[in-house]
Amino acid sequence: MKLFFRLGLLSALLLTMGCGPTNVAKTNNDVGMQTNSKYVSTVEPKGAIPVGEAREVIADGQEVTLVGLIGGSSKPFVDGLAAFTIVDPKVPYCADEEGCPTPWDYCCQTDAVKQNIATIKVVDEAGKLVAGNVKELLNVKELSTVVVQGKAKRDDQGNLTVAANQVYVRPGE
Amino acid sequence: MLLPWEYGVRNLARRPVRTALTLVALATVVMLVFVVVGFIRGLEQSLAVSGDENVVLVYSVNSEENIENSSIAPSSPSVLAASLDSAVKRYGVLHVSPELFLGTRVKTGAGEGGLGLVRGVSLTAPLVRRSVKLVEGNWPGDGEVIIGRLVAAKLGSSTDAMAIGNSIDFEGKQWRISGRFTAGGAAYESEIWCKLSDFQTTTKRQDISLVAMLLSPTGSAAEVELFCKERTDLELRSIRETEYYAMLQQHYKPVRMLAWFVVVLVSGAGIFAGLNMMYGAVAGRIREIAMLQAIGYRRRAILISLVQEGVLLAAAGSLLSGVIALTLLNGMAIRFTMGAFTLRIDSVAILIGCGVGLLLGVLGALPPAFKALRAEVATSLKAV
Known part of the structure; x- marks a missing residue:
């Protein structure tokens, strides 16, 4: 009976402890490591402007260099396509100590995000959207700071999309 | 021995x-x-079994995991249809289903009732929700509803009270039950379906909750997702129906x-x-x-x-x-x-x-x- 009691006690202890994952977002310190992708630039392009400013001054078809943080929704990456959204670095996101599991969705800044968001499509030499997992392709993750260079596409509703063939990922940001 | x-x-x-x-x-x-x-x-x-791998749901980015809270512009289905060629089109009919979905108090003729799930649908709904089968009665006309196999259980009422020809009340209006449907065990079986326009008039709403699209063999859910990301002004998000129900499983x-x-x-x-x-x-x-x-x-x-x-x-x-x-x-x-x-x-x-x-x-x-x-x-x- 002692054995049963000990086994019961051990089971109860294990059940109490649980094994749930910690759901607090990690910082992106390991981002910016080397990748062999031809779409990743090793040199940061000069004259990058933040997303919010670009939405005001950039016209349709114009070449643009944009800087922003990957985010804007709980799922900023498009599954199966090399496309993602970036947000102006001036828009604050939840700090680590707030314990938000998805700070990249800017849940407390939804109004600010609307005017400071752009969609980035990574395209090949022919201008065709690249298929695949963008996280692996560019070695990026949510809240990575990226500088993209490409052609802007604007519509009447003010949306901004950039077809970029080179993406620079700022290391450690 | x-x-x-x-x-x-x-x-x-x-x-x-x-x-x-x-x-x-x-x-x-x-x-x-x-x-x-x-x-x-x-x-x-x-x-x-509720999800169909080939169906993509497009709903409000602000409603996160709950489609009942979603509200999108009534023009969304036509915008999607005009911008994407991902949906199935047969005999000129696009398999895109605009739907208004909400939980509301439903009362049966016998005075029983509870919180029911009502979906306002158009004639394209059965083309997209392929598991739904009308097993008895007719498709709903004005002031009529069809009910799923498990609606009586959901409302805690008797099966007799939900017979065809009987009436139920919700959103301040009396609705006649015109038919019954099954959906192979899917979640729709606990829903009440009525005409979308009728439901919008009754609830005094012009918006819809979601658009369900049946993807063509050449269509891709990623294209729909990319469209939603590019058109940030529409505040839409898309998800495969199977992923939506997998998310509910997690919930x-x-x-x-x-x-x-x-x-x-x-x-x-x-x-x-x-x-x-x-x-x-x-x-x-x-x-x-x-x-x-x-x-x-x-x-x-x-x-x-x-x-x-x-x-x-x-x-x-x-x-x-x-x-x-x-x-x-x-x-x-x-x-x-x-x-x-x-x-x-x-x-x-x-x-x-x-x-x-x-x-x-x-x-x-x-x-x-x-x-x-x-x-x-x-x-x-x-x-x-």
Whole structure:
């Protein structure tokens, strides 16, 4: 009976402890490591402007260099396509100590995000959207700071999309 | 040398009342396991079959995981259709279904009722929701609804009250039931469907909740997702229907974990009850066990015989419970927050239920048997 009691006690202890994952977002310190992708630039392009400013001054078809943080929704990456959204670095996101599991969705800044968001499509030499997992392709993750260079596409509703063939990922940001 | 098989079987018949009581206790424990596992399997199955791999749901980015809270512009279906060629188009009909979905208080003609799920749909809905089959009656006209197989369970009302021709009330209007539908166990079976325009007029809403698109073989969910990301002004998000229901599965994970915990608790309680009973059964047979040892049977042989008795009883209890569960519990409708689903006594439930039953037989018999065999033969022979 002692054995049963000990086994019961051990089971109860294990059940109490649980094994749930910690759901607090990690910082992106390991981002910016080397990748062999031809779409990743090793040199940061000069004259990058933040997303919010670009939405005001950039016209349709114009070449643009944009800087922003990957985010804007709980799922900023498009599954199966090399496309993602970036947000102006001036828009604050939840700090680590707030314990938000998805700070990249800017849940407390939804109004600010609307005017400071752009969609980035990574395209090949022919201008065709690249298929695949963008996280692996560019070695990026949510809240990575990226500088993209490409052609802007604007519509009447003010949306901004950039077809970029080179993406620079700022290391450690 | 082992004891004859018949020895164990006859021993069970020697004490019919004790055997019957133990059988009932074991069968009750196994039945409880069947109920809880059937609940979990029913919930899982309902969510698993609800999604169609080829259907993409487009809804408001602000509603996150809850489509009932979603509100998007009524022009969204036409914008999507004009911008994407991902949806199936047959005989000029695009398989895109605009829907208004909400939970509201529903009252039956008999005065019963509760929180029901109502979906305003157009004629394209059955083209996209391919599992839906109208099994009785007609497609709803103005002021009419069709009801899913589990709506009565969801509302806690009788099936008679939901018969075709009867009326139900919601959103301040009386609706006539014009038909009944099934959906192969999917979540829609606990929903009430009516005409979208009619529902919009009644609720004084012009918006819709979502757009469901059936993807063509060349279409891709990623294209729809990219469109939603590019058109940030529309504030849309898209998700495959299967992923949406997988997300709901995650949402209900604590419930399922709790239910599995109940299975463990019930099984544990059953094992202790079994132990208690077997201790009593073996305690009354100390002289018999000592006699068997005295005439030359080894302890291992006696132990196996005692375990055989326990397993026989447990197997009988499991079979009894299995038959009752399959005939009476399987398919029983259960009301739940997200709608309703049926208890599902499937192969997994049978395996777990019977496995727990047999485990009770083995684990319940071992400790008392060890205890009896550890005693001195001479002392045990004199035991009263």
